Amino acid sequence: MELEPELAEIFVDEARGHVAVVADAAQSRQARLSAARTLATAAGLCGLGELKAAAELTAESIAALDEATAAAAVRTIEALLASVTPAAAVTDVELGELLAGFREEAGEHLDALQAALLALEKEPGRRELVDELLRKAHTLKGSASMVGLPPISETAHALESVLVLIRSGALGGEGVFDALHAALDGLRALVPVGHRPEATELARGLRADLDALRRGALRLPTQPVRPVVDTGRRREDQAIVLRVDPARLDQLMDGVGELVFDRTRIERRVGEIRNILRDLAKARSGLRSLFRAHKLPRLGELEEAFAVHVAELGRAGSALLEDADALRRTTRMLQNGLTQVRMMKVSWLFQRVARPLRDLERLEGKRVSVVTSGGEVELDKAVVEKVTDPLLQLLRNALAHGVEPAATRLALGKPAEGTITLSARHEGESVFLEVADDGAGIDAGKVRASLVASGRLSASAATDEQIIAAIFEPGVSTRDEVDELAGRGVGLDVVRETIAGLGGEISVSSIPRQGTRFTLRLPLTTAISQAFLFKVGGQVYALPNVHVIEATTIESSTPAMPPLLPHRGQAVPLVSLHLLLGALAPTDARRVPVLVLEFAGRRLAATCDKVIGPREIVVKSLGPLLAPLGLYAGATISGSGKVQLILDPATLVQAAYPASAPTGETGVFPPVAAEPPAPAEPQTRPRILVADDSRSVRDALARMLAAGGYVVDQAIDGQDAWDMLQEMRYDVLVTDLEMPRLGGEELVARLRADATLGTIGVIAISSRKEGAGSADAFIAKPVLAKQLVREIERLLRR
Amino acid sequence: MKNVLVFALGDERHALELRWVREIFTLVSLTPVPTAPPILDGVVNFKGAIVPVLSLRVHLGQPGRRPPLPGDALVLLDVDGTRVALAVDRIDAVTSQADADQAVPLADPAALVAAARQQIEGARGARA
Numbered sequence: 001m002e003l004e005p006e007l008a009e010i011f012v013d014e015a016r017g018h019v020a021v022v023a024d025a026a027q028s029r030q031a032r033l034s035a036a037r038t039l040a041t042a043a044g045l046c047g048l049g050e051l052k053a054a055a056e057l058t059a060e061s062i063a064a065l066d067e068a069t070a071a072a073a074v075r076t077i078e079a080l081l082a083s084v085t086p087a088a089a090v091t092d093v094e095l096g097e098l099l100a101g102f103r104e105e106a107g108e109h110l111d112a113l114q115a116a117l118l119a120l121e122k123e124p125g126r127r128e129l130v131d132e133l134l135r136k137a138h139t140l141k142g143s144a145s146m147v148g149l150p151p152i153s154e155t156a157h158a159l160e161s162v163l164v165l166i167r168s169g170a171l172g173g174e175g176v177f178d179a180l181h182a183a184l185d186g187l188r189a190l191v192p193v194g195h196r197p198e199a200t201e202l203a204r205g206l207r208a209d210l211d212a213l214r215r216g217a218l219r220l221p222t223q224p225v226r227p228v229v230d231t232g233r234r235r236e237d238q239a240i241v242l243r244v245d246p247a248r249l250d251q252l253m254d255g256v257g258e259l260v261f262d263r264t265r266i267e268r269r270v271g272e273i274r275n276i277l278r279d280l281a282k283a284r285s286g287l288r289s290l291f292r293a294h295k296l297p298r299l300g301e302l303e304e305a306f307a308v309h310v311a312e313l314g315r316a317g318s319a320l321l322e323d324a325d326a327l328r329r330t331t332r333m334l335q336n337g338l339t340q341v342r343m344m345k346v347s348w349l350f351q352r353v354a355r356p357l358r359d360l361e362r363l364e365g366k367r368v369s370v371v372t373s374g375g376e377v378e379l380d381k382a383v384v385e386k387v388t389d390p391l392l393q394l395l396r397n398a399l400a401h402g403v404e405p406a407a408t409r410l411a412l413g414k415p416a417e418g419t420i421t422l423s424a425r426h427e428g429e430s431v432f433l434e435v436a437d438d439g440a441g442i443d444a445g446k447v448r449a450s451l452v453a454s455g456r457l458s459a460s461a462a463t464d465e466q467i468i469a470a471i472f473e474p475g476v477s478t479r480d481e482v483d484e485l486a487g488r489g490v491g492l493d494v495v496r497e498t499i500a501g502l503g504g505e506i507s508v509s510s511i512p513r514q515g516t517r518f519t520l521r522l523p524l525t526t527a528i529s530q531a532f533l534f535k536v537g538g539q540v541y542a543l544p545n546v547h548v549i550e551a552t553t554i555e556s557s558t559p560a561m562p563p564l565l566p567h568r569g570q571a572v573p574l575v576s577l578h579l580l581l582g583a584l585a586p587t588d589a590r591r592v593p594v595l596v597l598e599f600a601g602r603r604l605a606a607t608c609d610k611v612i613g614p615r616e617i618v619v620k621s622l623g624p625l626l627a628p629l630g631l632y633a634g635a636t637i638s639g640s641g642k643v644q645l646i647l648d649p650a651t652l653v654q655a656a657y658p659a660s661a662p663t664g665e666t667g668v669f670p671p672v673a674a675e676p677p678a679p680a681e682p683q684t685r686p687r688i689l690v691a692d693d694s695r696s697v698r699d700a701l702a703r704m705l706a707a708g709g710y711v712v713d714q715a716i717d718g719q720d721a722w723d724m725l726q727e728m729r730y731d732v733l734v735t736d737l738e739m740p741r742l743g744g745e746e747l748v749a750r751l752r753a754d755a756t757l758g759t760i761g762v763i764a765i766s767s768r769k770e771g772a773g774s775a776d777a778f779i780a781k782p783v784l785a786k787q788l789v790r791e792i793e794r795l796l797r798r
Numbered sequence: 799m800k801n802v803l804v805f806a807l808g809d810e811r812h813a814l815e816l817r818w819v820r821e822i823f824t825l826v827s828l829t830p831v832p833t834a835p836p837i838l839d840g841v842v843n844f845k846g847a848i849v850p851v852l853s854l855r856v857h858l859g860q861p862g863r864r865p866p867l868p869g870d871a872l873v874l875l876d877v878d879g880t881r882v883a884l885a886v887d888r889i890d891a892v893t894s895q896a897d898a899d900q901a902v903p904l905a906d907p908a909a910l911v912a913a914a915r916q917q918i919e920g921a922r923g924a925r926a
Contacts, residue, residue: 271919275919503846504846505845505846523846539829539830580832580833581832581833582832582833583832620846620847620848621848622841622848622850623848623849623850623880623881624880625850625880625882625911625914625915625918626831626834626838626841626848626850626918628918628919629831629833629834629918631832631833632831635829635841635848637843637846637848640827641826641827641843642826642827642829642843643827643829643841643842643843643848644829645829645831645841
């Protein structure tokens with residue numbers, strides 16, 4: 001049984017609560033025992049067998065006063081909990097990603113196979129080529145079977161068998177090569193369709209050919225089983241690498257960035273719907289108490305119709321949430337795919353800075369050897385581009401300030417030629433770039449002097465380490481004279497700003513006479529998009545650049561703010577961002593800068609204090625807590641580390657065109673009209689009460705029942721259920737047996753003794769059958785939806 | 799025995815259980831968030847992530863509210879996966895609850911975050 005993402009979240013949430021109680025030695029043994037048992041039940045219902053077993057072991061251990069075992073079991077539970085969400089999230093999309101990964105890998109293997117085969121054809125004596133072929137065929141077989149593509153793995157196996165014969169010298173000759181090329185082409189055609197039914201037929205033909213080869217009875221392929229015809233030209237075509245203008249990729253990436261904004265917006269709407277549902281639930285309970293007080297049948301009907309609509313809205317809301325989730329997955333896939341396309345090897349970056357470094361060496365009259373490592377590490381193209389200049393600046397610094405002249409070095413017992421080490425390594429979501437030299441190190445004394453001279457340091461209280469860290473401050477020099485190298489280009493303050501703007505960090509360590517090491521932590525990938533920056537009330541804000549048509553100023557003859565602004569022969573509404581953002585509005589409208597925006601086909605102008613212009617920014621999420629603030633689409637971090645908010649153009653459009661804004665909600669349900677909305681057909685949906693002390697179980701059962709078209713209410717224990725049964729007529733009660741305050745067995749006994757409620761249908765749900773005696777039906781946990789609905793239908797027919 | 803962080807907030811002293819506390823850092827630059835309720839002081843950049851700064855003063859109804867200023871100490875909290883920061887006037891001590899002055903009230907970050915969530919949801923659409 002698979003957990004729906006939302007259910008998994010609720011379950012994990014609840015389970016964590018139970019674990020906290022179980023693990024808290026301050027709690028009573030009874031409470032801990034009860035928490036462990038409830039957890040076991042909930043896990044069982046969710047089909048999490050291992051977790052259930054661990055929770056049961058915990059309960060037994062607590063009962064047996066075996067705290068060591070209990071603690072170990074709790075650790076197991078925690079580990080299992082950590083894996084619940086991802087396990088539940090196995091989706092078609094992920095399978096798709098898996099297949100895409102395999103295709104990419106298979107393509108590489110096939111390229112290697114083809115190259116080795118061509119080489120072997122020229123020099124049939126080279127055994128290592130046969131070994132290479134065998135290795136690749138074997139790897140391909142393994143990967144294909146890993147992702148569950150038997151047609152490919154079996155064909156690769158047949159290929160392997162033929163290659164073994166070639167290695168032993170039992171097979172050879174021109175015909176064999178032709179057949180092998182044909183087989184590779186066949187495999188290539190098989191890779192993209194490997195998961196589809198037609199692959200089996202295709203693979204069968206390929207294997208027959210290969211088996212025929214193996215038996216030495218060479219049968220030249222004559223059947224049209226291979227869609228790819230074997231010609232040398234064709235093989236070349238397939239090796240062609242697609243060259244794409246990076247600008248096009250950037251455009252696509254911007255589009256994906258927009259998609260992320262759109263998604264955030266939809267998720268916010270879902271949040272709003274949830275809130276409305278909460279309000280509706282409140283209104284409903286108000287209706288229910290009215291009904292209880294007055295016992296008006298009409299009111300009862302109304303309440304029932306209301307409940308049905310609320311349930312329907314709830315279902316639509318859940319469906320919308322699922323859609324938003326699908327959108328999130330697709331967006332992530334697109335983003336990952338595009339990022340992958342933009343990944344570049346760091347060696348490219350190293351090569352790009354090597355040439356200018358040679359020129360610098362001549363200029364400085366110093367010799368260095370550059371040692372690189374980790375060139376195979378990959379980085380987003382956008383990051384590589386942004387980091388090139390800072391890296392070059394660090395190399396300049398190393399050469400100008402670090403590495404000493406040859407004579408000095410020799411006097412210090414160092415080799416005449418300096419060494420600059422460029423290295424890259426990948427760690428988690430970051431790539432670390434290091435620029436290290438074996439020069440003089442940073443002179444803390446000079447930096448200190450520079451700080452004191454500029455008035456930024458009064459006493460010499462700071463340690464050398466703090467002093468060295470100050471070299472990233474603007475205007476701090478490590479050299480006395482302004483020279484060719486230090487006097488041009490970007491300084492270390494700009495280096496730090498650039499790195500911070502990318503979402504990275506830079507740090508430095510230095511040892512006198514041994515050298516300096518700069519370490520850059522860079523994000524592996526980055527969601528860079530084009531934004532338009534402007535200032536309002538002293539703060540910098542951003543808008544997605546694609547929506548900004550023009551930056552202009554208000555041309556007005558009066559100081560009053562006009563409601564409409566002429567723009568390209570059209571009057572567009574003017575929105576005061578000052579008002580919206582709580583800033584002091586300019587007293588004179590004349591010459592106030594405005595941005596003209598277009599979103600969803602609507603134009604508007606927005607006031608600001610100062611236009612900064614388009615910039616590349618890294619988009620960050622504001623997080624779930626602030627997501628309900630509809631005015632913002634996200635945030636970015638400036639070069640100096642300050643957060644800048646990104647405004648959502650959709651909200652600005654709503655402000656400019658209030659008619660399209662949703663009607664103001666007051667949180668109060670409008671009074672019930674005298675005439676109820678006449679239902680097309682009498683709403684007589686069966687009403688079910690679910691009683692269980694576990695929220696996961698309740699929610700799971702309620703979902704099953706709501707999907708079956710019933711009106712469902714939930715009670716948190718037996719007592720709650722009893723109270724609700726007094727208020728409302730229910731057709732069926734679905735109850736857990738073990739609950740606090742009032743257990744299921746006692747609840748059913750009370751019901752049976754009651755004159756009016758005695759006939760209600762009761763389904764007991766438990767892991768044990770004891771105590772279910774007076775219920776009409778018993779279902780063992782875990783409950784299957786089909787079984788539950790069947791029992792309810794049976795009881796309703798009585 | 800629970801360990802607590804004791805801090806000053808205006809004229810009052812409060813304590814926080816250490817299990818919530820992830821880090822203490824200095825406020826460099828606070829970005830105000832217009833349209834947000836007063837319980838939100840603003841947002842800050844903490845190691846590349848956007849972190850909301852919540853106002854314990856507003857939550858507790860303390861008079862004489864002043865916005866956090868650069869140089870103020872911020873306490874980064876993790877409240878069931880939600881990261882928020884609190885601006886405090888002074889960090890006094892990290893101590894065990896028994897040693898702390900019994901008069902020092904224990905702040906409840908979960909209630910603070912819940913209140914913030916509710917007020918932010920309430921503010922949604924108010925200006926739009």
